[in-house]
Amino acid sequence: MRYFTAARIHDGVQFVDDEQVLAFEEDGTFHGFVAADTVAAHEVVHFEGLLMPGLVNAHCHLELAHTKGTIPEDTGLVPFLGLVVETRSAGEEEKQEAIKAAITALEQSGCIALGDIANSTDSLPQRPKANMHLHTFVETMGFIPEFAAQRFEYSVNVYQSFKAQAQPDNGYVLSQSIVPHAPYSVSDQLFDLINTFEEDSLISIHNEESAAENEYFRSKTGLMQDLYQRLKVNDAWFQPGGQNSLPVYLNYLSAGHPLLLVHNTFMDAQDIDTLNKSGHEVSLCLCPNANWYIERRYPDVALLAASGINICLGTDSLASNHQMNVYEEVLTLKRNFPGIPEERLLAWASSGGAKALQLDHLIGSFKPGLKPGLVHIREEQSARIL
Ligand SMILES: [Zn+2]
Structure with a gap:
């Protein structure tokens, strides 16, 4: 002993x-x-x-580790997304080294479980070497309904590669599911494919990260609409419904899927009410340092804390954060939201994350x-x- x-x-x-x-x-x-x-x-x-x-980082992007320090702060989400796409290309060796270094830093800072977004198999070789549980969220996106089947097929291939990986003999659990990127980047057809692919799978989504997202869903105007016009994305199929994105896309997801909603920067009381009535098991993931990095804005933490919904913490990627240590998120919340007791913040960083990643029977x-x-x-x- x-x-x-x-x-x-x-x-x-x-x-x-x-x-x-x-x-x-x-x-x-x-x-x-x-x-x-x-x-x-x-x-x-x-x-x-x-x-x-051990700390749980419920949302990060290991595959973007090589972008550290390349994207300026305070750009706003829509320009940020463009910059991430532009800086993505890097040599294979450079990417692997950056992922390896990010995992080592996570381990040393106390991380015992990670929820990691993957658009590719870049993180696959490093995954079994990590001294932590790792759930890979294979992310799919595409707002043009005609391309949904093709996009989904690509993601299924990525998913199968992760699924085929043997469990490591260090006792940590590797798991994976296919998930939508964000409400504004996934067509209704693609949502249907995700929903029916695997029954009751854990689904994460970047939720209400910018005001532009809700403006687009409410009235099909604003920065998101400008972006689609500039990129010549035909969004004629999309009908604005006068409400936030959340109640719209929840209709595409069966209640058996546990949800991990990430960011929630523009979530309001009505959204909380919708979630509480949805029948889904829900966790809200806060990434305050990334929100500040990109938008100079924090979510309504008091509202989310009072919602009764499980809360966990994430860092997002090194494209929008200076490090991936969840304890730095605790410190940021402590400084900016003194009304939330430290006791609760530490629970969000440990048991809240374990519950969100369905690992509370092992850790947390x-x-x-x-x-x-x-x-x-x-x-x-x-x-x-x-
Ligand atoms: Zn993210």
Whole structure:
């Protein structure tokens, strides 16, 4: 058995009482809390600061790791998307090295599970080498209905490559599902193909990341409409419905699909109401540093926190963030939303993410039998101990 203690301990849900010692079995399985006076003092490793379970980054894009530092801040989402497309090309070796470095940084900063978006098989070779659980969201997009079948076929091929990969012998779980990129970039036909491909699969989507998205859905005007005209995308089929994107695309997804809605920067109270009535199991992923990077705007965190919906954290890619450490997202929320207790923010970074990625039977909290990992936080730095 290995014993650890610290000035403060968060169990993934809440802070626990003082004088507790964490007991782990040699293979990393959490055995339980024991009283300090029941263990010989020299057997216990003491930390200053805080101990908590492994962090979960529920939304990132490993395949964009090579774009770090190439895209300026504060461009707004629509120009940002154009810049990402332009900077995508890089040599195979450069891309693999960048993905490898990003995974190493994630491991060192405390990450134990990752929700990773993939448009290609770029992240495939590095995936089994990561010391973390990894769910790959194979992302598909295409707003022209006539091309839906062709686009989907490409994504199915990418998905099959990930699915064919053997589970690593390090005990971490690799999984994958096909998901839509965003409401404004997926046609109704493509949504249908995604919905019926795999029953009850975990679906993530970039949701209400910009005001332009909701403006397009409400009235088919604004920056998104300008972009489609410039790119000569024929969107004649699309009929604006006077409401946000969320209630429109929810109609395409059966309630059996758990949803991971990412960003939610322009989500309002009516959207929350729609979600609560939808029958879906929902998680909201906040990526505040990326929102600030791209749009200089944060979601209505107080509204989302009060919604009763599971909340988790992500970083988005190195195209729109300076690093992929979820603890930096905690710090940003702490500074900008002092009304949300730190206890809750740390739960979003651990058990909230585990639930969102359907890994709460393995990680996310200090419950006996789980292998939650162990993270040490001190002076605004996080590091993985187990
Ligand atoms: Zn993203």
